[in-house]
Amino acid sequence: MQKHYDVIIIGSGAAGLTLALHLPKHLQIGLLSKSSLLSHSSTYWAQGGISAVLDEDDHFDDHVRDTLQAGAELCHEDATRYTVESAPELIHWLTELGMPFTRERGEDGERGFHLTREGGHSHRRVIHAEDATGKALQTTLVNRVLQADNVEVIEDAIAVDLITSQKLGESGDNRCLGAYVLERRSGQVYSLSAGATALATGGANKVYLYTSNPDGSSGDGIAMAWRAGCRVANMEFMQFHPTCLYHPDAKSFLISEAVRGEGGKLLLPNGEAFMQRFDERADLAPRDVVARAIDHEMKRLGSDCVYLDISHRSKGFIQSHFPNIYRRCLELGYEMDKEPIPVVPAAHYTCGGVLTNLQARTDIDGLYALGETACTGLHGANRLASNSLLECLAFARAAADDIAIQLSEQPPQPRNLPAWDDSRVTDSDEEVVVTHNWHEVRRLMWNYVGIVRTDKRLARASSRIELLLNEIDEYYGHFKISSDLIELRNLALVAKLIIDSAIKRKESRGLHFTLDYPEALAEASDTLITPQPRRED
Numbered sequence: 001m002q003k004h005y006d007v008i009i010i011g012s013g014a015a016g017l018t019l020a021l022h023l024p025k026h027l028q029i030g031l032l033s034k035s036s037l038l039s040h041s042s043t044y045w046a047q048g049g050i051s052a053v054l055d056e057d058d059h060f061d062d063h064v065r066d067t068l069q070a071g072a073e074l075c076h077e078d079a080t081r082y083t084v085e086s087a088p089e090l091i092h093w094l095t096e097l098g099m100p101f102t103r104e105r106g107e108d109g110e111r112g113f114h115l116t117r118e119g120g121h122s123h124r125r126v127i128h129a130e131d132a133t134g135k136a137l138q139t140t141l142v143n144r145v146l147q148a149d150n151v152e153v154i155e156d157a158i159a160v161d162l163i164t165s166q167k168l169g170e171s172g173d174n175r176c177l178g179a180y181v182l183e184r185r186s187g188q189v190y191s192l193s194a195g196a197t198a199l200a201t202g203g204a205n206k207v208y209l210y211t212s213n214p215d216g217s218s219g220d221g222i223a224m225a226w227r228a229g230c231r232v233a234n235m236e237f238m239q240f241h242p243t244c245l246y247h248p249d250a251k252s253f254l255i256s257e258a259v260r261g262e263g264g265k266l267l268l269p270n271g272e273a274f275m276q277r278f279d280e281r282a283d284l285a286p287r288d289v290v291a292r293a294i295d296h297e298m299k300r301l302g303s304d305c306v307y308l309d310i311s312h313r314s315k316g317f318i319q320s321h322f323p324n325i326y327r328r329c330l331e332l333g334y335e336m337d338k339e340p341i342p343v344v345p346a347a348h349y350t351c352g353g354v355l356t357n358l359q360a361r362t363d364i365d366g367l368y369a370l371g372e373t374a375c376t377g378l379h380g381a382n383r384l385a386s387n388s389l390l391e392c393l394a395f396a397r398a399a400a401d402d403i404a405i406q407l408s409e410q411p412p413q414p415r416n417l418p419a420w421d422d423s424r425v426t427d428s429d430e431e432v433v434v435t436h437n438w439h440e441v442r443r444l445m446w447n448y449v450g451i452v453r454t455d456k457r458l459a460r461a462s463s464r465i466e467l468l469l470n471e472i473d474e475y476y477g478h479f480k481i482s483s484d485l486i487e488l489r490n491l492a493l494v495a496k497l498i499i500d501s502a503i504k505r506k507e508s509r510g511l512h513f514t515l516d517y518p519e520a521l522a523e524a525s526d527t528l529i530t531p532q533p534r535r536e537d
């Protein structure tokens with residue numbers, strides 16, 4: 001089967017949905033979601049909010065400066081300024097769509113937006129919808145997309161690979177022609193052709209054993225773009241949240257940093273407080289310092305987790321300040337008012353990704369990358385809190401404008417693309433290869449390429465990931481694909497891109513910390529890696 005659209009959008013989080021809504025209504029759009037449209041994105045789980053200069057005492061220059069500072073001299077000022085200056089209009093656009101931002105009555109009696117302040121921001125500028133901004137955002141955007149006549153939503157469909165002119169052996173500049181897609185229920189693979197294709201598949205945080213992200217964050221867009229010939233940038237900068245609940249059923253449950261803000265203390269398994277050994281601010285040190293300290297202690301003791309203790313606070317206090325956290329912990333058998341809860345740091349945000357320009361274009365004609373999949377230059381070596389949802393919105397709009405121009409100059413024609421060839425593969429007789437390697441990749445990344453790195457650990461990771469990639473490639477070549485196999489293949493490739501990028505950076509900067517080069521170099525530069533011509537997938 002083959003279908004044609006003017007534009008295919010792969011991914012249905014903030015970036016993909018916003019792009020769909022900004023594209024001209026005469027364009028026919030196919031919007032892919034690898035599971036259900038509503039809740040399987042990082043967007044849905046975002047808590048804090050969206051940064052935007054909305055207060056009259058705040059200034060674009062201050063937001064730009066805060067972002068550049070967080071990014072440890074690696075942010076691109078043009079991308080930063082573009083994003084920051086787009087924010088008020090985009091917030092206005094969301095409000096018009098019905099986004100229920102939290103409001104408060106000001107001194108003048110008017111009900112304005114309530115703005116919070118987060119770490120690294122010099123001003124109150126985080127607009128939010130209570131403590132579940134992502135859920136409100138995803139719901140608002142999904143409702144609008146479902147009303148749009150020009151958007152066909154294709155759920156439970158996972159993009160496998162991009163189809164490019166180069167892969168088809170055509171001469172001239174490499175152009176993206178569409179994608180192969182696996183329909184999960186039927187197991188059939190079909191091709192979609194399009195005049196423009198956008199990758200909006202989110203980040204790659206599932207590459208680590210512990211992550212705050214939903215299951216789908218397997219770096220699919222980054223891996224597909226790389227296999228198609230795009231450069232990726234700054235993949236070594238993975239942001240870790242210091243405290244995720246450690247429990248087999250909790251998966252990705254964040255314990256807000258506000259728990260430490262309200263007096264919560266981190267403890268070793270023997271009950272000893274340890275943060276004061278690492279930073280004079282102890283438990284209130286910045287996110288990356290705390291994550292590094294926990295990682296250090298876990299590695300030193302060989303322990304699976306540390307503990308967070310706020311049991312000196314009353315039950316009433318904890319319930320009123322952290323109702324969701326209290327409820328979830330109780331469900332899992334932990335009474336926060338009586339005992340410490342087990343926590344681990346967790347991979348939270350992928351700062352690097354597919355290299356794009358200010359229009360979200362990649363190295364391949366007709367291919368765009370957006371949101372957490374992309375490296376636009378905004379985040380540099382460390383993301384400033386609440387800038388990521390803003391980036392999704394800002395670059396989706398830029399991409400929509402660019403696609404509209406490109407497709408009006410060169411209207412897309414339906415093309416016959418080769419059908420997916422599975423004539424030489426059989427049903428898998430050893431699914432264990434997929435599950436085993438899935439765990440191995442994530443554990444190896446956690447142990448060797450985590451929060452604190454060394455040359456030795458990276459070298460170990462590098463040789464192991466090569467073995468795993470070979471094994472996975474061989475399996476992929478012999479057996480019918482499944483969504484688990486697609487994700488594993490992407491996860492292992494992205495792991496390699498992270499390892500290679502980390503090996504290239506001979507300094508500590510932002511989120512990349514290595515014991516072998518603890519200082520930053522005098523000059524900051526991006527880590528760019530370029531795919532080599534390779535054997536066909």
Ligand SMILES: Cc1cc2nc3c(=O)[nH]c(=O)nc-3n(C[C@H](O)[C@H](O)[C@H](O)COP(=O)(O)OP(=O)(O)OC[C@H]3O[C@@H](n4cnc5c(N)ncnc54)[C@H](O)[C@@H]3O)c2cc1C
Binds near residue numbers: 158216387
């Ligand atoms: C717990 C948590 C809290 C956060 N809090 C904040 C916050 O307060 N403020 C902030 O700015 N940022 C926050 N972030 C980060 C922010 O939510 C994400 O960076 C952002 O939502 C990413 O949006 P996206 O559209 O790029 O990707 P996502 O929202 O992850 O969406 C990706 C979509 O692509 C689909 N997909 C993936 N691969 C494929 C494929 N192969 N085929 C088809 N579909 C595919 C997925 O199913 C998903 O629907 C938080 C993240 C988490 C996890």
